[in-house]
Amino acid sequence: MKPPSSLEALIEALRCLPGVGPKSAQRMAYHLLQYDRDGAQKLCASIGQALQSIRRCAKCNSFTEDEICALCSSPRRDAALLAVVETPADLLMMEQTLAFPGMYFVLMGRLSPLDGIGPKDIGLDRLLARATDGVVREVILATNFTNEGEATAHYIGEMLRGRGIKVSRIARGVPVGGELEYVDSGTLAQAVVERRPL
């Protein structure tokens, strides 16, 4: 029996979610229609609401409902420090450390030449404008330590250093509380290369 066309459309729509294939999409659709019509109603309304009200913060490029997000408008943050991260999730991780008093810029991605993602796709022009606003004195590059994250950090560093801004990179190495026996070889190798004098 062929499912009705609006059910088919729903299944097809659910497939836009990351990691959801045809099977999971079908399961989700049946679940919503059979057991949780209220949940489906809420999902529908909140997606509509979010699409309408959420946009990019003019300063940090992350998601907000205002022109400028709460973090970027906070007078308690040090506006001279700007950390560059790849994703809003990375920003949240940085915030949880309570170690960083400054502001952020979220790239919403990273340079990935093999996927065709270049400087225009991660808003480097907007980052440049943000970092050269006259208030920012140091930019801290907190992109991932993948090859793509490293390439991203390198080119942002070149771009900003050329304009007289101090640039630093977060350090890497053996995790805090980590035992060498359980650290992966790549991390340990890099920690040896980047050893520092005591």
Add this chain to the structure above:
Amino acid sequence: MSTRARQDNQLGYVLHTYPFRETSLVVETFTRAHGRVGMVARGAKRPRSALRGSIMAFQPLGLSWSGRGELRLLLRAEWQGGQPRLQGRALLCGFYLNELLLKLLPREDAHEQLFLDYQTALARLGEEAEPGAVLRRFEKALLRELGYALALDRDSASGAQIEPQGSYAYEPERGPVSINGGAPAGLVLSGRTLLDIVRDDYRDPQTLQQAKALMRLLISHRLEQKPLNSRRIFEELQQL
């Protein structure tokens, strides 16, 4: 080519990965004994995955896999060490090499010599300030390996030896042809450039520049004008 389903600790490199299903990755590899092999790394996107940390491009790995289909199942990827991490512009050059291999090399076709050339290129990219010569040597090796006999030392119209002082028009399907006056369309190279490329000698700046144009022409020809993302992005980054 071996048809054994399971392979253990095969030396190879990750060329690229992309997400596959919810928590897995497709890993495109280049191995010494089996050429390009595509594999699925199951659960590799999970935070505690043992594969997660070692699946990284530009690092020699000991790869174990099983299966026979288009995509094998990656079982282990063990760090071999010995290659310093590429940094800065060398990383972009590395991405370019990987894109060439992904777009030009067919799967499951062993290319041991090219594998060694790739290893050498990565090592040199890590050491040398000027990557031009490293890239040209690798491009030449790749074209040769793909069965494209690079015509460099003879005029393909007359059969005469290339004169260092001469000027030659180069067409991909034809090779160099001496220019006797007149301005031909297409790429013009000096005889010296052609002879320098034969010897892999890129010390002369004009050779380096003309060799780049020649390799670009030949590679686009092989790619049938499919664009190379890494080249475009490298150019965009130069304009920052």
